[in-house]
Amino acid sequence: MNRGREVIVIGGGLGGLWATLTIAEAGHRVRLFSLFEVMRSHSVCAQGGINAVFDAKGEHDSVRQHIVDTIKGGSYLANQPPIQSMCEDAPGLIRTFERMGVTFSRTPEGQLDQRLFGGVKHRRTCFAGASTGQQLLHGVDQQVRRLEADDRVHKHEWWEFLSLVKDADGVCRGIVAMDLRSLEVRAFRADAVVLATGGLGQIYAPKTTCSTNSTGAAASRVYQQGARFANAEFFQFHPTAMLGEDKTRLMSEAARGEGGRIWVPRDPADRREPARIPEAERFYFLEDWYPAYGNTVPRDIASRAIWKVTRELGQGVGGSDRVYLDLTHLDRGFVASRLGAILSIYRKFAGSDPLQAPMEIFPAAHYAMGGLWVDYEKDTSTGGMRPGSPRNHATSIPGLYACGECDYAYHGANRLGANSLLSASYSGRVAGEAVVSYLNGLATGAEAMPAEYFDAEIRYQAQINQHFMHARGDQNPYHLHQALGALMTAKVGVVRNNAELDAAIAELAELEQRFARLDLAEANAWANQSLAHARQVFDMVKLAQVMAASARARDECRGAHYKPEFALEMPPDKYAGDPEFEAYRARWKANNAEWLKTTVAEYSTDSPRISFEPVDLSLLQPEQPRDYR
Numbered sequence: 001m002n003r004g005r006e007v008i009v010i011g012g013g014l015g016g017l018w019a020t021l022t023i024a025e026a027g028h029r030v031r032l033f034s035l036f037e038v039m040r041s042h043s044v045c046a047q048g049g050i051n052a053v054f055d056a057k058g059e060h061d062s063v064r065q066h067i068v069d070t071i072k073g074g075s076y077l078a079n080q081p082p083i084q085s086m087c088e089d090a091p092g093l094i095r096t097f098e099r100m101g102v103t104f105s106r107t108p109e110g111q112l113d114q115r116l117f118g119g120v121k122h123r124r125t126c127f128a129g130a131s132t133g134q135q136l137l138h139g140v141d142q143q144v145r146r147l148e149a150d151d152r153v154h155k156h157e158w159w160e161f162l163s164l165v166k167d168a169d170g171v172c173r174g175i176v177a178m179d180l181r182s183l184e185v186r187a188f189r190a191d192a193v194v195l196a197t198g199g200l201g202q203i204y205a206p207k208t209t210c211s212t213n214s215t216g217a218a219a220s221r222v223y224q225q226g227a228r229f230a231n232a233e234f235f236q237f238h239p240t241a242m243l244g245e246d247k248t249r250l251m252s253e254a255a256r257g258e259g260g261r262i263w264v265p266r267d268p269a270d271r272r273e274p275a276r277i278p279e280a281e282r283f284y285f286l287e288d289w290y291p292a293y294g295n296t297v298p299r300d301i302a303s304r305a306i307w308k309v310t311r312e313l314g315q316g317v318g319g320s321d322r323v324y325l326d327l328t329h330l331d332r333g334f335v336a337s338r339l340g341a342i343l344s345i346y347r348k349f350a351g352s353d354p355l356q357a358p359m360e361i362f363p364a365a366h367y368a369m370g371g372l373w374v375d376y377e378k379d380t381s382t383g384g385m386r387p388g389s390p391r392n393h394a395t396s397i398p399g400l401y402a403c404g405e406c407d408y409a410y411h412g413a414n415r416l417g418a419n420s421l422l423s424a425s426y427s428g429r430v431a432g433e434a435v436v437s438y439l440n441g442l443a444t445g446a447e448a449m450p451a452e453y454f455d456a457e458i459r460y461q462a463q464i465n466q467h468f469m470h471a472r473g474d475q476n477p478y479h480l481h482q483a484l485g486a487l488m489t490a491k492v493g494v495v496r497n498n499a500e501l502d503a504a505i506a507e508l509a510e511l512e513q514r515f516a517r518l519d520l521a522e523a524n525a526w527a528n529q530s531l532a533h534a535r536q537v538f539d540m541v542k543l544a545q546v547m548a549a550s551a552r553a554r555d556e557c558r559g560a561h562y563k564p565e566f567a568l569e570m571p572p573d574k575y576a577g578d579p580e581f582e583a584y585r586a587r588w589k590a591n592n593a594e595w596l597k598t599t600v601a602e603y604s605t606d607s608p609r610i611s612f613e614p615v616d617l618s619l620l621q622p623e624q625p626r627d628y629r
Helices: 014-025 063-073 080-099 132-149 217-224 285-289 299-312 332-350 419-440 451-470 477-491 498-517 529-553 579-595
Strands: 006-010 029-034 153-157 159-166 172-179 185-189 192-195 235-242 261-265 323-326 359-368 400-402 597-602 609-614
Touching: 006 014, 006 172, 014 029, 014 132, 014 192, 014 419, 029 159, 063 080, 080 132, 080 419, 132 153, 132 419, 159 185, 159 217, 159 451, 172 192, 172 451, 185 451, 192 217, 192 419, 217 529, 235 299, 235 332, 261 285, 261 299, 285 299, 299 323, 299 359, 332 359, 400 419, 451 529, 477 498, 477 529, 498 529, 529 597, 529 609
Parallel strands: 006 029, 006 192, 029 153, 192 400
Antiparallel strands: 159 172, 172 185, 235 359, 261 323, 323 359, 597 609
């Protein structure tokens, strides 16, 4: 058995740290690359909680129900063996976090507290106030720091991944990265590489809850080198984001789970302060339209409902794109203890106290269900993933693995709230175990690869830098980023149609061409932030093309992808046996037969090549769609 091999992990969030921890504890050396200090990774921004079944509230919850909710919440579009394994392992993962010192919120009796989240009817979300991601990240980071002190992990903070280095057979043998302080471009050999670089919300900037680091550039770069990208059209818009000039900021789904109510004045001309509007003159539209779930409907449904109220019915607050998220009816001490972090954010950036007046919110780009295509091996005895298989979380490039938000594995067409921290942590651990197995079967390591492969890739990346820095045209990279965000928000957003998607594809091609006229206005050979940003924006455009092409290819409504002209509306107050309902169900089954498939994009110099592959439905066959009314 080969021990002590060299592995590179790119990304210091929960996925990357769990992969690092798992690989290093197996005896291998890990280089951990991050765009910034690891503790600034975007996982720290997750607020509401992490799902695991403990049935702490005595609601007869079960792991089976967690699996079913995740499958149905994703509109059956995720392969089911990985979902089964993730949900089964969730309670043990929480206990591991506890042993790492994570301070989860607890009941007066000292038991783990759990809260309600969207799309489910059971309280299964463990949380640490409203800063859960921060607490989880601290816990795993401390364990990685222990290994760093033992010289088993070496961190490269403030380094940016530029490209893979592959051998003549297409096997990943290392990377080329750039020191963001000096702009030095270097190659690093590795026997395996794990990509854990998070989401791509900056494609929609500034209308996104994601940090400025969530560009998707790293995933785009490996896609352009041959890695397949799956389900790119499915992008979640969080319904409750506070408004802002610079960006939108997340107001956690926990606010709805703890009793927050969404409403608008029944009279769109009503300009009174919200506290002066009587209950009878308020429109609690989620409660009216979806009484079975009320304010805890899934995010895609809530976002489209808000879109309908504001854009179609013209009933937004003050006639604008905003609705109220109201906590003022709840006990002040209860809200302060459970949601303190988001209260502080809103007070700081909106200048208003959510305990005194409702928050003003609107949907914003939040989370990518799609990502790099990754494999898995099914365990025929359990129905889940086979533990430790080298196929688990392997991309289509041998030796390259992906985990966290940059893979597509667990959420299908839509992600349930609080499954993100779970999937990031779980997938990081699984990817780490898979890498260890891959290394054990590796005959020849990266040390045998000729230096000329690495030298050639260094020269190529350095040439790109020189071209960007010395080009003199009329295009500013920051203006190009603004144009990209405006285009994607307008035409590949909450509601889509084919005419606008066709226009988006054409405009994205034109946007890519504008990079030929780039002007950074500086050619410093050190700490050149414009260079790094320009390269990221270019790769965001390439990934946006994948998203638009994938959305254009899917002529249906599923999860977060919504084209009204292809909507199959369930007949109101109709049930099994009713002819109208049975006709609807027949149409739904026919639609599934055609579209219940994973969208797969492969890189081409002209435009993405889009194909479809079947989904593993071995655990739960599609029935009729869930009726949240």
